[in-house]
Amino acid sequence: MPQPLAVVGISELVTLSGPPRARTGAEMGDLAIMRNGVLLVRDGRIEATGTRAEIESRITAEYEVIDAGGRVVLPGFVDAHTHTVFAGTRVDEFERRARGETYEQIAAAGGGIRSTVRKTRAASEDELFEAARARLKWFLRNGTTTIEIKSGYGLSLADELKMLRVIRHLNESGSLRTVPTFLGAHEIPDEFRGDRDGYERLIVNEMLPALTREKLACYCDTFCEPKIFPVESARRILTAARHAGLGLRIHADQLSRSGAVELASELRTATADHLEQTDSAGIETLLRGGVQPVLLPASAHTLGSKRFPPAREMIDRGLAVVLATDFNPGSSPTPSMPFVLSLASTQMHITPAQAITAATINAAYSLDLADSLGSLEPGKLADFAIHDCSDYREIAYHAGVEPAARVFIAGREVYSRS
Ligand SMILES: [Zn+2]
Structure with missing residues (x-):
């Protein structure tokens, strides 16, 4: 010792x-x-x-x-929402957005998450590990000591397991603590375009059993949006994940008010993340379900949006708000929790003290780690x-x-x- x-x-x-x-x-x-x-x-x-x-x-x-x-x-900051394992960057899309294209236009043209999926599938487990390990230093330099990391750039059985093994390897590498979340329902992969049901069956019948056999994830997350995984589909995936013994998180109300918050409350997920479109009724719904909101102001900032989640109203109404970076190559390439705290104060008008609570103890509760962190x-x-x-x-x-x-x-x- x-x-x-x-x-x-x-x-x-x-x-x-x-x-x-x-x-x-x-x-x-x-x-x-x-x-x-x-x-x-x-x-x-x-x-x-x-x-x-x-x-x-x-x-x-x-x-x-x-x-x-x-x-x-x-x-140490506890960053409860990141996508830290991926190959390549999306700096070309960053420039295209600067020139005026939107995130949705770029995604429709084959960019966005699917472009990172292509690069991540082509990368070996070692290559992904080395790239992610270098990024962990960026978190440390900003005072972060625990990060949740989602899969979701593999979207095939082998590539999702590859990502989750990298996350486990990172946790064992003696740097930050990492918490693994399975996000197979991040996007529909190219080979299942037009066959969401088929991809859903792959998640439920093959991915979930395989990753629980290897104990590779603590949580399951789903990107719940009408054109990607609508409420019915997200409910089936999250319910299967719960039966497999995983905790639940959900990407909700980022692009539209689609019923994802109601689903979070119904399933009593640990968190509902993003919530840029959430209104007062949605806040009431989250309260009823005992769901913690995870707010990601760096992604609204990066996408050039003026629409930040209603953090102040959430705090005033009694929600245990969490702040996280959403670190990912497309919509939030920053690993900096201090930058997120700055955005929380300048764009969402919560105080530095409230923001620090959201980035430490409340984040630890959202990951069921508050007994020790x-x-x-x-x-x-x-x-x-x-x-x-x-x-x-x-x-x-x-x-x-x-x-x-x-x-x-x-x-x-x-x-x-x-
Ligand atoms: Zn995310």
Whole structure:
């Protein structure tokens, strides 16, 4: 076991300690900050937090002392919605959109998700792993220590299993923690154009049994849109996934108000993600189903949309809002949670404190990991970052700066800028 750590000289120790449940309403603005704080770590877990005056006498010679130098310490961000495993980029489409084409026009012409599927199918498992491992560093440099990763660029039995094995391999590689989600219902692959039922049968009868045999996924997600996987189809896929023992997530109300939120509530999915088109009735529906909204403002931003989800109303009405990057090669090529926090404040008008709650403890609840992650409380895993600022609000304010100076996972330093 590594030496115990005492992190001292912390201007703001942002603990997010609080009730053992996802935070709602006014709780989302309370970060439980300790000024001039000290963090003790033993055996990879938080041993104690407190002010220097309270804790100093406990720092014996056995501790390695780390001086934060008057900077902020935050729990590692938990990014609950990413598509980090893929081959190639879509930078050509980025330029075409800059010239005026829309995402839908590019997709209809064979671009979009299907172009990434072609490249991902052509890549070997090792190639996908190396490309994704390089991207994990981008997350670390922004203070993120856990990411959910979806499959969904394979869309055949062999290629979906290949993606999920890469995600498992990434988790074992000693960098970030990763949580695998099966997203076979991301798009209809080229060979099933005009035969959605046939592709649905492949998902339900072949993919789900194979990936559960290998225990390759914790969750199943579905891109629920009328022209892709309409509500009836999403219900069949998600119900089969539940019977296979998977938790449920759903891409809902991104492009249209299609009934996906009602389905999420009916199935009591863990999350409904995107929600750019969700209205007040939809918010009420999510509340009834106990569904956590996962908001992805970087994708609305990247697509040049002015339509962001109604985050403030969701918080006011009592939903346990989550923020995530949606990192993917098409609609959100940013791995930066600080940039997402900035967009949350500038475009959705929620405060930096509410945004940090959404990106840490609430995100951990959405992945059923809050027993061990999402806040700095005794007994939890010591996943945290020292950020280069003395006021936590600067993390959202200086958008574009990679604020993390040192990042720790289970008390072990995994990234240092110097
Ligand atoms: Zn997504």
